Amino acid sequence: MSNTVIKDVTQALQTLLLSQLSPISGSKPQVSLLPPGEKMPGGLGVNLYLYRIMESPFTKNEPWPGDRKTPPSSTPALGLELSYLLTPFAPAPDPGAAPAGDDAHTMLGTAMLVFHENPILNNVHITGFDADSILTPALLNSFEQIKIRLATTSLEELSKIWATINQPYRLSVAYDVSLVELTPTPPPPVNGGIVLSTGVTVIPWQAPHLDSLTPQSGALAHVDGGGALVPNTLTINGSGFSFPGQSPKVTVGGHAASINSLPAPTDRALTVSLPTDLDGGPNEDVQVSLNGKPSTPLAFIVTPWLNQLTPIRTALDSTPGPPAPTLVLQGNGFTASPARVRLDGPGGTTNVAAFVAGGTDQKATITIPASLQNGIYRVRIVLGGPDNDTSNARTLEVIPLITSVVAAVVNVAGNQVHRLTINGARLNGSDVRLLIDGASYQVGANANATQVVFALGRLLDAGSHSVAVLVNGSRSHDIALGVV
Numbered sequence: 001m002s003n004t005v006i007k008d009v010t011q012a013l014q015t016l017l018l019s020q021l022s023p024i025s026g027s028k029p030q031v032s033l034l035p036p037g038e039k040m041p042g043g044l045g046v047n048l049y050l051y052r053i054m055e056s057p058f059t060k061n062e063p064w065p066g067d068r069k070t071p072p073s074s075t076p077a078l079g080l081e082l083s084y085l086l087t088p089f090a091p092a093p094d095p096g097a098a099p100a101g102d103d104a105h106t107m108l109g110t111a112m113l114v115f116h117e118n119p120i121l122n123n124v125h126i127t128g129f130d131a132d133s134i135l136t137p138a139l140l141n142s143f144e145q146i147k148i149r150l151a152t153t154s155l156e157e158l159s160k161i162w163a164t165i166n167q168p169y170r171l172s173v174a175y176d177v178s179l180v181e182l183t184p185t186p187p188p189p190v191n192g193g194i195v196l197s198t199g200v201t202v203i204p205w206q207a208p209h210l211d212s213l214t215p216q217s218g219a220l221a222h223v224d225g226g227g228a229l230v231p232n233t234l235t236i237n238g239s240g241f242s243f244p245g246q247s248p249k250v251t252v253g254g255h256a257a258s259i260n261s262l263p264a265p266t267d268r269a270l271t272v273s274l275p276t277d278l279d280g281g282p283n284e285d286v287q288v289s290l291n292g293k294p295s296t297p298l299a300f301i302v303t304p305w306l307n308q309l310t311p312i313r314t315a316l317d318s319t320p321g322p323p324a325p326t327l328v329l330q331g332n333g334f335t336a337s338p339a340r341v342r343l344d345g346p347g348g349t350t351n352v353a354a355f356v357a358g359g360t361d362q363k364a365t366i367t368i369p370a371s372l373q374n375g376i377y378r379v380r381i382v383l384g385g386p387d388n389d390t391s392n393a394r395t396l397e398v399i400p401l402i403t404s405v406v407a408a409v410v411n412v413a414g415n416q417v418h419r420l421t422i423n424g425a426r427l428n429g430s431d432v433r434l435l436i437d438g439a440s441y442q443v444g445a446n447a448n449a450t451q452v453v454f455a456l457g458r459l460l461d462a463g464s465h466s467v468a469v470l471v472n473g474s475r476s477h478d479i480a481l482g483v484v
Helices: 005-022 105-118 137-141 154-163
Strands: 029-034 045-055 072-076 078-089 147-150 173-183 209-214 222-224 229-231 231-239 249-252 255-259 269-273 283-290 298-302 305-309 326-332 340-345 350-351 364-367 376-384 395-398 400-414 415-425 429-436 439-446 451-453 465-472 481-484
Touching: 005 029, 005 045, 005 078, 005 105, 005 137, 005 173, 078 105, 105 147, 105 173, 173 326, 209 283, 209 298, 231 283, 249 269, 305 376, 305 395, 326 376, 350 415, 400 465, 400 481, 415 429, 415 465, 429 451, 439 451
Parallel strands: 029 045
Antiparallel strands: 045 078, 078 173, 147 173, 209 231, 222 229, 231 269, 249 255, 249 283, 255 269, 283 298, 305 326, 326 364, 340 350, 340 376, 376 395, 400 415, 415 451, 429 439, 429 465, 465 481
16 A cells, blocks of 8 residues: 555545435535534534554564555555544534434434445445545555444543543544555666576476386396395486486386486486385386476386295294295296395395205295394395396294293292293393283393293283293294193
């Protein structure tokens, strides 16, 4: 809004009242803007006097949001609330005539009804007053509405207003009008220099296009001379792999693949390091995205591919086959004579080079080493040859083994309790707990790999109970314990 809005709002209120006050006894009503102390005009009408201006707290220190024609400004606008005193006037009734009432009261009632029926000045479109044509552009373009509200003012407060100007009290009512804004002065325009050359380079904004993959199939990783697992590389050929200020993203099977700096990426070729692990397969989608636009994918065939392990959780007992537990790997691309199976887990890497007879390109079987510790292992098949290519990984969990549980009644501090002796393997650890019928009993550290001895604080009830052991977070199978 401009710096004339106080005047503009007062003029609009004056126009609205003047358009709606009906003539009485042939006299044309008037709407004056005189201070209450001045002599009122002859005839009849109302006087609208702006007696107070207060700053609105709702816009204080808030950046100005602009209006429909002006951009926002970080400088706050000055939000105002205007207070008006509405005083009716009319010729004094003739005391000698028949009682006819006071026309000033009619003027006051009419004016109050006008404000009551039209409380938002911007929305008034009635005969004699159309806000779209009467309000100034500053008022029309503002996001704020001009609202008229009858103020709750006591007789004492009104009397003080009249007493301030040393005038006897006259019948009047007060109105508050808000929100009126004095907007910040816009900064002077900054004149730009003359543009001699745009320097604009037109680059098509389109999705990358993939032509081919090199190789089209292969292993995800290989084992180097030091035994480390190293991702293999894949070269993607196509177009639209570069855009100023943006970097392409490559996914293989939905997993992010890092783009190598050597050879340097170009608009037509990218070399990436393959993810060493993928969930699904062996056909994996390779996709390049740039500026949020993904390419049409090409298929990369992963070989060798490890589809599943049997079992996936074992206590290294005689199951699933004597004389020692075996691990069956199924998939494809194993070749007739793979080099070994690699197990990465607690304690490092374990390699098993001896295979059970009867292996094929889709199946290989090994004996699980009894030396494996409890925990999660990532299992891969490693091919023979100079490349030492490896498959993707599948998970094998080794858990503590319980072979037997013996319950004995012992005397502890004068009380008879049960002492449990759990026999098995891989029972040593820094945090060992017993699970008896689902309840946890903390043993603490246990150095004996084949036995755990723990005295309860009570006698177990007669009947069947389930017992398991939890070693450093690795849980054994349950075993039944009978108590008589």
